[in-house]
Amino acid sequence: MEFLIPTRTARPADDPIFALNAEANARKAKGESVINATVGALLDDDGKLAVLPSVIEALREVPPVQAAGYAPLAGPQAFLQAVIGDLLGGSPLAEHAIAVATPGGTGALRHAVANFLEPGQALLTSSFYWGPYKTIADENDRKVATFPMFQWNGDEGELDLEAFDRSLNEVAQKQGRALVFLNDPCQNPTGYSMRPAQWRAVRESVEAVAAKVPTTLLVDAAYFLYGAGDPRAFLQHLQPLMGKAALAFAWSASKSFTQYGARVGALLVVDPEVTRRKRTLDALAYSCRGTWSNCNHLGMLAITKMLSDASLRAKVDSERAGLTALLGGRVKAFNAAAKGQGLRYPRYDGGFFTTVVAPSGVDVASAAAKLRERGVFVVPQGDGLRIALCSVAERDVPRLVEEVVAALR
Numbered sequence: 206m207e208f209l210i211p212t213r214t215a216r217p218a219d220d221p222i223f224a225l226n227a228e229a230n231a232r233k234a235k236g237e238s239v240i241n242a243t244v245g246a247l248l249d250d251d252g253k254l255a256v257l258p259s260v261i262e263a264l265r266e267v268p269p270v271q272a273a274g275y276a277p278l279a280g281p282q283a284f285l286q287a288v289i290g291d292l293l294g295g296s297p298l299a300e301h302a303i304a305v306a307t308p309g310g311t312g313a314l315r316h317a318v319a320n321f322l323e324p325g326q327a328l329l330t331s332s333f334y335w336g337p338y339k340t341i342a343d344e345n346d347r348k349v350a351t352f353p354m355f356q357w358n359g360d361e362g363e364l365d366l367e368a369f370d371r372s373l374n375e376v377a378q379k380q381g382r383a384l385v386f387l388n389d390p391c392q393n394p395t396g397y398s399m400r401p402a403q404w405r406a407v408r409e410s411v412e413a414v415a416a417k418v419p420t421t422l423l424v425d426a427a428y429f430l431y432g433a434g435d436p437r438a439f440l441q442h443l444q445p446l447m448g449k450a451a452l453a454f455a456w457s458a459s460k461s462f463t464q465y466g467a468r469v470g471a472l473l474v475v476d477p478e479v480t481r482r483k484r485t486l487d488a489l490a491y492s493c494r495g496t497w498s499n500c501n502h503l504g505m506l507a508i509t510k511m512l513s514d515a516s517l518r519a520k521v522d523s524e525r526a527g528l529t530a531l532l533g534g535r536v537k538a539f540n541a542a543a544k545g546q547g548l549r550y551p552r553y554d555g556g557f558f559t560t561v562v563a564p565s566g567v568d569v570a571s572a573a574a575k576l577r578e579r580g581v582f583v584v585p586q587g588d589g590l591r592i593a594l595c596s597v598a599e600r601d602v603p604r605l606v607e608e609v610v611a612a613l614r
């Protein structure tokens with residue numbers, strides 16, 4: 206007799222990325238020369254987790270008795286205000302934003318799926334996307350629809366705005382509602398970051414659809430402090446959507462503060478209509494109670510302090526700049542080694558990952574298996590290989606590229 210309900214009887218137990226990482230580490234421990242480009246966390250050149258010392262310090266300084274108590278269900282007010290300020294500060298969007306605390310950005314994505322889509326409906330995202338979007342949708346009896354992410358000009362990929370517009374219209378017409386997930390900047394898994402004109406085009410598409418059906422645009426900002434240039438510049442392009450579409454943001458401390466394990470995050474929603482905004486806040490707070498109750502108090506207290514104290518903030522910003530430079534060196538090395546090698550990957554100017562698209566006829570799973578035999582671990586995804594440069598030392602990048610070129614031949 207099966208005790209599980211039918212939809213739960215064939216769930217894959219382990220995230221395949223975690224399984225690959227475990228194998229890479231086991232082989233490395235046995236002395237093999239392994240390049241492990243699977244881990245979605247920033248490692249230093251010795252393969253150790255890169256952490257920001259000032260954040261560790263702030264965590265240590267939180268009074269234990271304060272941390273031991275429950276946090277408010279929707280998150281401490283000071284934390285929520287600090288997060289709104291961090292992401293939207295300086296933009297008129299900030300004064301119309303509400304937020305609830307979530308365990309990482311993952312929790313924020315979960316709440317968006319559960320509150321802005323009906324059961325059975327699909328969120329729309331790009332064809333290359335972070336795998337857990339599908340897991341979160343499945344877990345909540347929702348689906349994922351995708352638009353072809355890139356238009357290729359030779360080996361250079363840029364966002365396919367026509368495909369986005371077409372797919373958004375289709376989904377909206379079919380469902381009578383739309384929820385879009387865009388992960389930008391430094392998209393996982395491609396490393397792609399949109400340019401201003403692309404943001405404007407996305408906004409125009411969303412605006413047109415939002416005039417017909419309830420539409421939510423969620424920006425998954427997990428990597429927003431690792432992009433090139435002003436991380437908040439994109440907000441100006443979204444301003445005209447205020448009040449027309451729901452504007453949501455998944456904020457996470459995992460990468461910005463290198464506190465992946467602290468599970469600190471938030472879902473922000475911008476809406477200038479006061480009564481509707483209050484209803485949204487109530488619904489999200491209810492979701493908090495109905496899922497994890499409340500989040501990690503210690504983590505939220507420490508991050509609040511980092512964000513609210515000007516000198517601590519300056520300190521963490523400068524520590525993070527060191528990590529961005531470390532990552533930037535690897536990105537530059539990757540682009541230099543890949544130049545002229547015929548590798549097809551989207552414009553990559555920063556971020557934890559890039560994805561090399563396999564030429565037609567090449568099976569990515571067997572290419573990844575070939576690489577694994579040679580001690581190079583990457584993640585086969587869709588029709589590409591995801592390469593986590595965040596976990597590869599700059600000195601290993603030329604060998605990595607050489608092996609990828611050979612495996613895709």
Ligand SMILES: Cc1ncc(COP(=O)(O)O)c(C=O)c1O
Nearest residue numbers: 309310311335388393427457459
């Ligand atoms: C695209 C993307 N979104 C969201 C997240 C959320 O991470 P967390 O739940 O740790 O904040 C991640 C983490 O890898 C990610 O890659």
